[in-house]
Amino acid sequence: MAAVLxxxxxxxxxxxxxxxxxxxxxxxxxxxxxxxxxxxxxAGVIPAESSAERFREYxxxxxxxxxxxxxxxxxxxxVRSGAAAVTVHPRGEREIARATEILERNAPLExxxxxxxxxxxxxxxxxxxxxxxxxxxxxxxxxxxPTNDSLAYSKR
Numbered sequence: 001m002a003a004v005l006x007x008x009x010x011x012x013x014x015x016x017x018x019x020x021x022x023x024x025x026x027x028x029x030x031x032x033x034x035x036x037x038x039x040x041x042x043a044g045v046i047p048a049e050s051s052a053e054r055f056r057e058y059x060x061x062x063x064x065x066x067x068x069x070x071x072x073x074x075x076x077x078x079v080r081s082g083a084a085a086v087t088v089h090p091r092g093e094r095e096i097a098r099a100t101e102i103l104e105r106n107a108p109l110e111x112x113x114x115x116x117x118x119x120x121x122x123x124x125x126x127x128x129x130x131x132x133x134x135x136x137x138x139x140x141x142x143x144x145x146p147t148n149d150s151l152a153y154s155k156r
Contacts, residue, residue, distance in 0.1 A: 003115045004062050005088045005099055007108040008078060012036040015084035018106045022088060025102060027095070036084035055079050062087065063114050071112065083109065090116070 009015040015034050022032045033041045035058065037051070043058035059072035079085055088099045096116050103111055 002089050003096070005090060005103060006062060006075070006112045007086045007103040008075065008110050009084050009086065009106070009108055011082060012038045012084045014106065015086050018086045018103060021102050022099065025098060027088065027099065031089040033087045034084060035079055035087065037080065037082070052076060052080055065114065068112065068114055
């Protein structure tokens with residue numbers, strides 16, 4: 001099973017902000033998802049007769065331990081009642097730490113963790129304080145990064 005963090009928030013807007021922050025920090029969009037009544041995400045495509053069953057099956061698919069699978073019913077009920085969940089599949093210790101920091105900073109109702117000790121050593125989260133995307137869009141570079149002009153000049 002893949003490593004997973006599931007944070008439950010009191011509503012869709014809070015979870016949406018967290019998802020945006022994770023992506024801005026460098027987490028790929030295919031490893032961060034939001035699940036709510038307003039935006040069911042992967043749970044919305046699960047073939048089941050009701051939203052309750054789709055949410056339950058989705059959360060069960062994230063956990064393989066019996067204790068956590070029992071908790072899937074509670075997560076599904078809370079999402080059906082207006083809460084929203086952000087799911088992150090971190091890779092490596094740095095991503096686990098960064099994702100946990102972002103999830104906790106945004107006041108979750110709870111965070112569930114599964115298989116965090118079994119992660120591969122891959123990295124998507126930035127090691128910088130400022131999101132990498134803002135450095136690219138704004139054009140701010142650390143002093144040590146050469147500009148295109150300096151590279152062109154040094155090649156002559």
